[in-house]
Amino acid sequence: MSETALSISNNGTAYRLDGRRDRPVIALVHGLGLTHETWRGHVNALGEHYRVLSYDLYGHGSSAVPPRRPSVSLFAEQLRDLMDELSIMEAAIAGFSLGGMINRRCAMDYPDRVKALVVLNSPHERTPEAQKRVEQQASDTSSGGPRATLDAAIERWFTEQFRKEFPDIITEIRGWILANDATIYAQCRQVLAQGVIELIRPEPPIGHPTLVMTCENDTGSTPLMAQGIASEIKRAKLQIVPHLQHMGLMEQPELFYEPTLTFLDTVFAEKP
Numbered sequence: 365m366s367e368t369a370l371s372i373s374n375n376g377t378a379y380r381l382d383g384r385r386d387r388p389v390i391a392l393v394h395g396l397g398l399t400h401e402t403w404r405g406h407v408n409a410l411g412e413h414y415r416v417l418s419y420d421l422y423g424h425g426s427s428a429v430p431p432r433r434p435s436v437s438l439f440a441e442q443l444r445d446l447m448d449e450l451s452i453m454e455a456a457i458a459g460f461s462l463g464g465m466i467n468r469r470c471a472m473d474y475p476d477r478v479k480a481l482v483v484l485n486s487p488h489e490r491t492p493e494a495q496k497r498v499e500q501q502a503s504d505t506s507s508g509g510p511r512a513t514l515d516a517a518i519e520r521w522f523t524e525q526f527r528k529e530f531p532d533i534i535t536e537i538r539g540w541i542l543a544n545d546a547t548i549y550a551q552c553r554q555v556l557a558q559g560v561i562e563l564i565r566p567e568p569p570i571g572h573p574t575l576v577m578t579c580e581n582d583t584g585s586t587p588l589m590a591q592g593i594a595s596e597i598k599r600a601k602l603q604i605v606p607h608l609q610h611m612g613l614m615e616q617p618e619l620f621y622e623p624t625l626t627f628l629d630t631v632f633a634e635k636p
Contacts, residue, residue: 375445376428379419383411388479388632389455390624391417391443393463395485396556397510397541397549399425402460405617406624413625417455419446421462423548425540434551436559440469444477456628458482460613461585462556468563468593471570480631481574481597482624485582485610487556488589489564495557498584502550502557509546514538520583521611533614565596573634574600575627577620579608601627 370378380400390410394402400418410416420427422442423434430438443466447455456479459467464486471478490498504512518527518534527534541549574597578590587604594600605612605619613620 370426372426373446373449375431375442375449377419377422377442377446378426379417379446380407381415381417381450382407383414383416385415387414388628389415389417389452390482390628391419391447391452391455391457391467393439393443393457393459393466394418394421394424395461395463396552397424397544398537399540401425401540402614405614406621409618409621410625414456414628417446417450417452419443421466421552423545423552429545429548430551434548434555436465436469436555436562437473439466439555440473443470444474447477453477454479456480456482456631458484458624459486460484461486461610462552462559464585465556465559465563468566468570471572472563472566475572478572480628481570481572482627483574483576483590483593484613484620485578485585486576486589486593487560487585488592489560490589498557502553505550505553510541510544510549514541517541521609522615523581523607523609526615537611537614570597571599572597573627573631575603575624576600577603577605577623579605579610579612581608582610582612584610 368380368382372378392403399420403418407416422430457467464483467481501513576590576594578585594602608615
């Protein structure tokens with residue numbers, strides 16, 4: 365099953381629709397500085413069972429620049445508008461990293477549009493020291509552009525073995541990051557750093573069925589953070605993937621799409 369060509373929505377969002385037209389929709393939301401290609405190892409497997417919507421966030425990939433200063437709410441609004449245009453009344457939303465913040469914001473702002481959440485390697489409440497460190501990294505990006513923190517990020521994201529065995533993939537992902545406009549990227553980095561604060565212990569609590577996953581050695585979206593997210597969502601399931609780091613979903617996609625499919629099959633089998 366090959367991916368369809370990119371289309372552009374009325375709000376300038378570049379998107380693809382793949383998979384089965386007769387099945388419910390799962391929307392895939394990528395992370396900071398990346399593109400919808402983050403999910404290329406997932407789309408075919410998910411598309412055998414579901415209709416799959418993947419797209420580029422504002423200011424990323426082939427999408428338009430943000431219409432106003434980026435925020436978690438703006439990115440949630442972008443997805444809501446895209447769903448409106450495509451006549452998608454409800455979707456399960458899987459989000460990676462920043463995308464896992466965006467899908468939680470969607471569940472808070474547009475609860476009737478969300479069937480379920482899959483929150484992958486996403487940050488949550490940090491210690492004061494960790495929060496200060498992340499804000500400093502965002503500040504470094506503001507002064508030095510995407511390149512300023514990229515080398516350190518690649519080491520955090522991928523295992524050493526993967527970096528050695530697949531240098532072409534690492535080069536490609538570096539290209540995605542460096543293609544970002546420096547000002548917009550820095551603003552989005554601030555969203556990643558500070559946006560988690562508005563997602564902590566939401567009132568009312570998120571009530572959607574949720575699968576929360578992260579990797580054992582993810583230092584920015586830690587197992588403890590994943591536990592925190594799951595503890596605040598009544599119907600959440602938690603799974604920790606051993607050994608991998610932040611971009612485990614690209615290193616070994618099957619370790620993510622297989623539990624996602626199992627989870628979604630259960631959710632969509634439930635009677636209303």
